[in-house]
Amino acid sequence: MNKKKVSLKDIAEKAQVSTALVSYVLNGKEKESRVGHEIAVKIKAIARELNYEPNYLAKSLRSGKTQTIGLIIADISNPFFANIARIVEDEAKKNGYTVIIGSSDENAEKSRDLIAVFLNRQVDGFIIVSSEDSEEQIRYLLDKNVPFVLLDRHFPDLATDFVSLNSFKAAFDAGSHLIQNGYKNIGLIAYKSQLFHMQERIRGYRQSLAENRIPFQSTWLKEIGFETVEKEIRVGIDDMLAADFPVDALIFATYRLAIAGLKYINSLGLKVPDDLAIVSFGQAEVFDLYYCPITYVLQPMEELGKTAVEILIHKLKQPDADKKQILMEAKLVARDSSRLKVKVA
Amino acid sequence: MNKKKVSLKDIAEKAQVSTALVSYVLNGKEKESRVGHEIAVKIKAIARELNYEPNYLAKSLRSGKTQTIGLIIADISNPFFANIARIVEDEAKKNGYTVIIGSSDENAEKSRDLIAVFLNRQVDGFIIVSSEDSEEQIRYLLDKNVPFVLLDRHFPDLATDFVSLNSFKAAFDAGSHLIQNGYKNIGLIAYKSQLFHMQERIRGYRQSLAENRIPFQSTWLKEIGFETVEKEIRVGIDDMLAADFPVDALIFATYRLAIAGLKYINSLGLKVPDDLAIVSFGQAEVFDLYYCPITYVLQPMEELGKTAVEILIHKLKQPDADKKQILMEAKLVARDSSRLKVKVA
DNA sequence: GTTTTTAGTTTAATCGTTTAAACATACATT
DNA sequence: AATGTATGTTTAAACGATTAAACTAAAAAC
Numbered sequence: 101m102n103k104k105k106v107s108l109k110d111i112a113e114k115a116q117v118s119t120a121l122v123s124y125v126l127n128g129k130e131k132e133s134r135v136g137h138e139i140a141v142k143i144k145a146i147a148r149e150l151n152y153e154p155n156y157l158a159k160s161l162r163s164g165k166t167q168t169i170g171l172i173i174a175d176i177s178n179p180f181f182a183n184i185a186r187i188v189e190d191e192a193k194k195n196g197y198t199v200i201i202g203s204s205d206e207n208a209e210k211s212r213d214l215i216a217v218f219l220n221r222q223v224d225g226f227i228i229v230s231s232e233d234s235e236e237q238i239r240y241l242l243d244k245n246v247p248f249v250l251l252d253r254h255f256p257d258l259a260t261d262f263v264s265l266n267s268f269k270a271a272f273d274a275g276s277h278l279i280q281n282g283y284k285n286i287g288l289i290a291y292k293s294q295l296f297h298m299q300e301r302i303r304g305y306r307q308s309l310a311e312n313r314i315p316f317q318s319t320w321l322k323e324i325g326f327e328t329v330e331k332e333i334r335v336g337i338d339d340m341l342a343a344d345f346p347v348d349a350l351i352f353a354t355y356r357l358a359i360a361g362l363k364y365i366n367s368l369g370l371k372v373p374d375d376l377a378i379v380s381f382g383q384a385e386v387f388d389l390y391y392c393p394i395t396y397v398l399q400p401m402e403e404l405g406k407t408a409v410e411i412l413i414h415k416l417k418q419p420d421a422d423k424k425q426i427l428m429e430a431k432l433v434a435r436d437s438s439r440l441k442v443k444v445a
Numbered sequence: 446m447n448k449k450k451v452s453l454k455d456i457a458e459k460a461q462v463s464t465a466l467v468s469y470v471l472n473g474k475e476k477e478s479r480v481g482h483e484i485a486v487k488i489k490a491i492a493r494e495l496n497y498e499p500n501y502l503a504k505s506l507r508s509g510k511t512q513t514i515g516l517i518i519a520d521i522s523n524p525f526f527a528n529i530a531r532i533v534e535d536e537a538k539k540n541g542y543t544v545i546i547g548s549s550d551e552n553a554e555k556s557r558d559l560i561a562v563f564l565n566r567q568v569d570g571f572i573i574v575s576s577e578d579s580e581e582q583i584r585y586l587l588d589k590n591v592p593f594v595l596l597d598r599h600f601p602d603l604a605t606d607f608v609s610l611n612s613f614k615a616a617f618d619a620g621s622h623l624i625q626n627g628y629k630n631i632g633l634i635a636y637k638s639q640l641f642h643m644q645e646r647i648r649g650y651r652q653s654l655a656e657n658r659i660p661f662q663s664t665w666l667k668e669i670g671f672e673t674v675e676k677e678i679r680v681g682i683d684d685m686l687a688a689d690f691p692v693d694a695l696i697f698a699t700y701r702l703a704i705a706g707l708k709y710i711n712s713l714g715l716k717v718p719d720d721l722a723i724v725s726f727g728q729a730e731v732f733d734l735y736y737c738p739i740t741y742v743l744q745p746m747e748e749l750g751k752t753a754v755e756i757l758i759h760k761l762k763q764p765d766a767d768k769k770q771i772l773m774e775a776k777l778v779a780r781d782s783s784r785l786k787v788k789v790a
Numbered sequence: 791g792t793t794t795t796t797a798g799t800t801t802a803a804t805c806g807t808t809t810a811a812a813c814a815t816a817c818a819t820t
Numbered sequence: 821a822a823t824g825t826a827t828g829t830t831t832a833a834a835c836g837a838t839t840a841a842a843c844t845a846a847a848a849a850c
Contacts, residue, residue, distance in 0.1 A: 107836055118800050123838060133839090134797055156566050157506040158836035161805045166502070176534075182527045186548060189521075198566060200545050203531060221501050221543060359730050366734065385704050389711065391736040452806055463830050468808060478809090479827055503806030506835045 106150045170218035176203035187405030208233040267300035270430035275308025282441030283349035290353035292323035319343040355382025378437040393435035515563035521548035532750030553578040612645035615775035620653025627786030628694035635698035637668035664688040700727025723782040738780035
């Protein structure tokens with residue numbers, strides 16, 4: 101960069117004073133530090149004239165604070181997380197923080213790397229959407245007393261701050277909704293994951309069946325591996341349709357599963373919802389644009405993101421405050437893909 | 446954070462040497478600086494034992510380099526850019542750089558803010574997807590000699606490095622493809638924008654008509670304002686369909702326009718491609734999932750992102766190298782939405 | 791007329807690195 | 821023995837800011 105940046109020293113020289121005075125004035129400490137009024141005015145004028153911008157690195161090195169938040173999300177190519185990232189970024193900026201984003205791609209190792217890199221970069225704190233098998237990393241942060249907030253996914257056994265979704269309730273509602281609309285053989289396509297939110301979705305789904313006295317069939321639940329979504333989904337759906345009690349409705353536990361599933365359903369020539377009703381988690385333009393708009397679980401993204409930032413920033417100011425554990429409620433948005441079942445004559 | 450971080454000094458003390466030696470050893474300069482072999486081994490051992498991690502802030506302050514790239518994209522909620530962001534991040538990481546991302550939301554003022562914040566944060570360089578009216582900002586960077594590469598959009602009048610798409614050719618191909626498949630009345634829905642890539646898309650589209658001796662009708666071209674996409678698209682499409690030469694095919698110049706347009710087309714009950722053929726820029730899962738898969742212009746995202754990073758990093762090492770100006774070619778992916786027109790009897 | 795206060799300013803250490811230059815030894819050369 | 825060279829190590833300044841503490845000079849208090 102051409103003209104080297106102006107520093108406190110430059111201003112000090114031009115004003116014929118020490119850097120200390122300049123620092124006091126520009127940090128609004130003229131009162132406490134009893135800086136002469138005239139000189140204060142002069143310093144401010146010179147600072148403006150030279151277009152002074154403080155050097156964050158120096159500031160941070162001295163203060164130990166970088167005003168930077170590390171955001172680790174599970175998958176940036178998922179529009180849900182991309183949106184969350186944007187919200188977090190905006191909210192952080194409002195509070196004078198910069199966000200650095202990393203995507204762990206649902207991979208514990210990448211997540212570990214990111215945490216290391218970000219710690220190295222001296223982020224003040226983290227907002228984390230945990231990936232599978234990353235519980236131990238969270239323990240580590242807890243142990244090192246690094247400020248962080250878990251977002252969207254949390255570990256029930258760990259005493260951490262978190263903001264997530266009441267997945268049990270959301271899945272329960274999804275199932276109940278389908279049942280109310282006359283569907284009886286309801287499948288769930290979830291990820292094969294020990295993550296709590298996923299287990300809760302499964303539990304909520306099963307509970308909805310149970311409360312309606314629908315005996316659960318093991319073929320109705322498919323748990324798909326992250327790495328082999330496309331293939332397993334095809335096999336899974338085939339299996340569900342060929343079962344003794346073939347499904348007439350499907351719940352997708354995530355956006356990505358829904359995309360893959362719908363593609364396959366399309367290719368089979370099945371008609372939604374007549375051949376197969378659909379409810380999905382996650383939200384996206386796809387769901388509007390599908391020939392039959394998809395019923396989905398509306399997650400309060402805006403609140404999730406904002407609250408996470410709020411909690412983290414509060415924590416940065418008051419490290420010893422009580423842990424905040426927030427479960428937000430989703431709202432089922434009913435569309436055509438789960439409309440009242442037409443009885444076959 | 447609990448245990449304060451270990452510094453060079455801690456290692457130095459434990460090894461009973463000066464920090465200089467430690468620094469030399471840990472930076473692999475033992476040879477040039479003739480550090481004793483035994484002591485070098487000892488220092489390394491202690492560093493490992495204490496789990497030493499250098500402090501980036503101090504390093505950066507000293508070196509004037511932060512190993513950080515500022516990425517400013519026009520709209521993070523657009524999957525095209527979200528993907529680009531991910532690619533840039535990955536590629537940068539491979540080269541030891543961290544990326545901080547900001548979304549300008551197609552807004553010059555936000556873009557200016559981001560540039561200021563990032564400069565403040567001492568990013569080593571920028572990768573920028575410019576937004577409308579931001580040419581002057583680019584001039585400013587050029588003038589200040591800040592290293593940067595423009596991505597996806599560039600200004601033909603400015604001598605900058607850039608990596609973008611041959612938009613003229615891509616639009617020309619889109620138009621020609623429709624014409625070849627029997628469509629004659631072809632509309633284009635673009636943004637109302639002075640940005641070069643948009644103007645080029647319009648030019649390419651018109652050229653395809655011209656070369657096929659199809660007289661251009663002014664009703665066929667709609668330029669939509671960023672802020673009022675939904676409304677203007679409805680009016681625009683209505684107008685195109687009611688014109689003297691009603692369109693039988695539509696090209697969308699961006700992903701966002703396509704989404705809005707398709708929604709409206711759906712709501713009108715029009716059948717793609719029989720009532721209206723479609724080709725769109727941008728790519729996304731939506732296009733696969735639509736009842737009639739959408740023909741689209743495949744942009745070489747991977748190459749775009751990687752090349753931008755490459756050029757920037759090269760530039761950081763060799764600031765005076767020649768400017769690289771790269772136009773990449775898009776590839777039309779033909780699907781059902783633009784299939785051979787069925788002649789009406 | 792001395793002492794105390796108050797106001798205004800500077801000094802210098804500090805954050806954690808890097809690195810040119812100075813220093814100190816040992817060894818080789820004449 | 822005096823000088824030169826190689827080897828190994830330390831010193832100290834620098835990056836740009838912050839801030840406790842020291843200092844100075846003038847005003848207030850006794």
